Amino acid sequence: MNIAVDSCSIILLSKATVLESFAKNYNLYITEEVYKEILEGKDKKFIDALLTEKLVNENKIKIIKVNNKRADKLIEDFNLSIGEAKTLSLLLENKCEFIVTDNKQGRKAAVIYSLNLSGSIDVVVSLYRLKIIDKEKAISALKKLHDFGWFNEYLVENAMEDIKNE
Amino acid sequence: MNETRFFGARMEKEVYNIIDKVAQEENLDKTSAMKMLIHEGWKELRLKKMLSQYEKGLISVDKAARILRITINETMNLISSRGIKSEETLEDYRRGVKLLMQKII
Numbered sequence: 001m002n003i004a005v006d007s008c009s010i011i012l013l014s015k016a017t018v019l020e021s022f023a024k025n026y027n028l029y030i031t032e033e034v035y036k037e038i039l040e041g042k043d044k045k046f047i048d049a050l051l052t053e054k055l056v057n058e059n060k061i062k063i064i065k066v067n068n069k070r071a072d073k074l075i076e077d078f079n080l081s082i083g084e085a086k087t088l089s090l091l092l093e094n095k096c097e098f099i100v101t102d103n104k105q106g107r108k109a110a111v112i113y114s115l116n117l118s119g120s121i122d123v124v125v126s127l128y129r130l131k132i133i134d135k136e137k138a139i140s141a142l143k144k145l146h147d148f149g150w151f152n153e154y155l156v157e158n159a160m161e162d163i164k165n166e
Numbered sequence: 167m168n169e170t171r172f173f174g175a176r177m178e179k180e181v182y183n184i185i186d187k188v189a190q191e192e193n194l195d196k197t198s199a200m201k202m203l204i205h206e207g208w209k210e211l212r213l214k215k216m217l218s219q220y221e222k223g224l225i226s227v228d229k230a231a232r233i234l235r236i237t238i239n240e241t242m243n244l245i246s247s248r249g250i251k252s253e254e255t256l257e258d259y260r261r262g263v264k265l266l267m268q269k270i271i
Contacts, residue, residue, distance in 0.1 A: 007238045008227050037228060041237045081228035102252055105226035119254050122262030149246040158256055
């Protein structure tokens, strides 16, 4: 199954230090535009930029081209940038079956178009349940997401409880 | 060379004192201090506007980053530092995990 990931989730998964495990165990795709957006952080030595570049070079994350036709409508309707719009287009064009995004507008569009949707917290818990990462690593990843403050606390706490109780 | 325009302005003593204080602190003349304050104020104003639009669901993170001319990573840091949270719910999370469990290579 091919999974499309946007810049926002690449950054969060990188902060949680599970991007590499995710990329090694799933078929991850990013658009050329998302790759460009992420690499803008390379000059500032952001870990997400350096790690994504490495994973792309190792072919663990694949770059895919999308045409503008559907993306233009998404940009207009949801005020997205080209990167997010093209990531969603990957599903609308049946090039991917699933999207991982933590971008508020991206998630809104995914719900409206009834796309298979997931987020970074979901990725951490799934990696744990599939025994790709151990309990210690999963809790540490969730703590990093908690400390970054992107998600509501109750959501991270519920995910931590799920892991601790398994 | 940048083209310049003359602009005379009457201001409250309090505002004048801010310009004077910044000029002293930054070792600038008053005109340069005022320009600096306008630039910084403009940047903050734009940032507040973008974050407010993001919070209301009117703009995406990457679009905000593009307008602010900063990276997505930096925009996400700003959003988090201002306490703006994702809208993902417990139900979304449970559904997301269920889907991901089926999508392994």
